[in-house]
Amino acid sequence: MADEDCKPVAVSRRIEAPAPEIFRLLADPRRHPDLDGSGMLRGAASPAVVSSVGDVFVMKMYYSALGDYEMDNHVVEYEVNRRIGWEPAAGRGHPEAGTREGHRWIFELAPDGPDATVVTEIYDCSRAPQELRESVDNGHGWVEGMTKTLERLDRLCARQPGEAEEAPRRTSSPAAAQAPARSGCRGLLGLRGPARCDRLSASPG
Numbered sequence: 001m002a003d004e005d006c007k008p009v010a011v012s013r014r015i016e017a018p019a020p021e022i023f024r025l026l027a028d029p030r031r032h033p034d035l036d037g038s039g040m041l042r043g044a045a046s047p048a049v050v051s052s053v054g055d056v057f058v059m060k061m062y063y064s065a066l067g068d069y070e071m072d073n074h075v076v077e078y079e080v081n082r083r084i085g086w087e088p089a090a091g092r093g094h095p096e097a098g099t100r101e102g103h104r105w106i107f108e109l110a111p112d113g114p115d116a117t118v119v120t121e122i123y124d125c126s127r128a129p130q131e132l133r134e135s136v137d138n139g140h141g142w143v144e145g146m147t148k149t150l151e152r153l154d155r156l157c158a159r160q161p162g163e164a165e166e167a168p169r170r171t172s173s174p175a176a177a178q179a180p181a182r183s184g185c186r187g188l189l190g191l192r193g194p195a196r197c198d199r200l201s202a203s204p205g
Helices: 019-026 029-035 130-135 137-157 194-200
Strands: 009-015 041-044 056-063 067-079 083-090 104-111 117-124
Touching: 009 137, 019 029, 019 104, 019 117, 019 137, 029 041, 029 056, 029 137, 067 104, 117 137
Parallel strands: none
Antiparallel strands: 009 117, 041 056, 056 067, 067 083, 083 104, 104 117
16 A cells, blocks of 8 residues: 555656657667666676566666666556656565565656657656665655666767667676675665665666
């Protein structure tokens, strides 16, 4: 049951690219490391592009306190060129494998003219346990990282037409992934220790 006192947190940015181009990036797990500012995403373990609610895509992760592990992301919202969202669950190599705590990452796309889109990233932890909500200040602790994700998305879309689909994948180095919690947890504050960081870092947010 959702906590009515814990409202979803949202960050928006107008990007000079049509919604279908942006949606293709968000629906392709192989591109998520290009959007992630933490250095924790190492790549997609499942290459398939998301195509419907019920899909599960697996991301390879690295965090200094755990080493290599995976997060299984369950797609819970999907509207072509308009909205996509998923719930992370701890996966292979994670000490809490199989745990799905109900928090969601969502992207909304609203066309703003023929060649621009207002992209809104939403973090919703209203269904998550109280401990998780408190650890991220009801989601407000993610705002800085969400802002950086949209900045990265904007830069990626600002390249020449077609380049966004073909750009080389960014590979996170172990050194980058071992950065302090302020930057290693996608630049977010309000986290209580490394265990909380690794449980939440499962999206380009």
